[in-house]
Amino acid sequence: MEQVPAIIGDVAALALGACVGSFAVTVAYRLPRDISIATPRSFCESCERPVPWWANIPIFAYLASRGHCLMCGAPIRARHLGGELALALAALYLYVNFPPGDATARFIFITLLLISSLVDYDWRLIPNLITFPGVPVGFVLAALLMPEVGWQDSLIGIAAGGGLLFVTGYLYQLVRGQEGVGLGDVFLLAMVGAFIGWQGVMFTLFFGALLGSIGGLVVGLFGTPTAAPELPPVAREATAAPSPAVPSAAGAQAGTAAAVAAVSIEQQAPDSAAAENEEHALLSTAVPFGPFLSLAAGFYALFQPQLTSWYLSR
Ligand SMILES: [Zn+2]
DSSP states (O other): OTSSSSHHHHHHHHHHHHHHHHHHHHHHHHHTOOSSSSSSSOTTTTTBBBBBGGGGTTTTHHHHHHBOTTOOBBBBOHHHHHHHHHHHHHHHHHHHOOOOHHHHHHHHHHHOHHHOOOHHHSSEEHHHHHHHHHHHHHHHHHHHTTTTHHHHHHHHHHHHHHHHHHHHHHHHHHHHSSSSSSSSHHHHHHHHHHHHHHHHHHHHHHHHHHHHHHHHHHHHHHOOOOOOOOOHHHHHHEEEOOTTTOOOHHHHHHHTTGGGGEEEEESOOOOHHHHHGGGGTTOOOOOOOOHHHHHHHHHHHHHHHHHHHHHOOO
């Protein structure tokens, strides 16, 4: 092993991470729109024409085209570069600092977090198609490949993550009379528990809530209130079945019934809250909570050894 120059492994990890990052951004675009992940091949999101082969090369294609489609000139969203860079660096870091199996399990987890964050950011929905399978996959990987987690902590993590947030959401709804934590968050946190155990859930909840509060405050103070995005095509199909004429807010409620469908409604339509009263704008969940949870969970997945030893040394 030592004969192979370390740089080759490093570059391979970077390249693999960048490719998976590119794939993750594509999945996050296609999943809610019900476009197959396999076909059609990569196309411009504006003019929908297929991109030349070299435009699939992660990072370089974005930089070479200066972030614009070469055919129609439309800007390519910076998340392509951001997602590719983030997963490239994560892959390199994990490759250098963890045994191969452990590193792979953590990388899969971070990829799932990235996809669900992007979907959540766009649609304020967390895709169950990602988080549902993420629970058993996380459990198996934690049991077999992640000695610092193991099957017991993973199992408790699933119960803690799913259960805790469900109870929190229920209490919030009782007190505030509106949905603050949706089922999407519950499933996301169950997946987090499966991959990084109950300790990871505690970390994720605490720092996710902290980051989310800061993010919410920043948006509340400086951002312009945004209307709730439309339901993505897959959710529309799912919610249209029971009652075709429901407005989007009621459709969102009906979405709980459709939780087994591809997506579930993460939080209640902020447009009704915004119209209701402006002064509550800071308190209501105007920003999706999921990406903040994912950020904290991803941080824990990368730095679990350091965080654990720091915690135990206190
Ligand atoms: Zn184009």
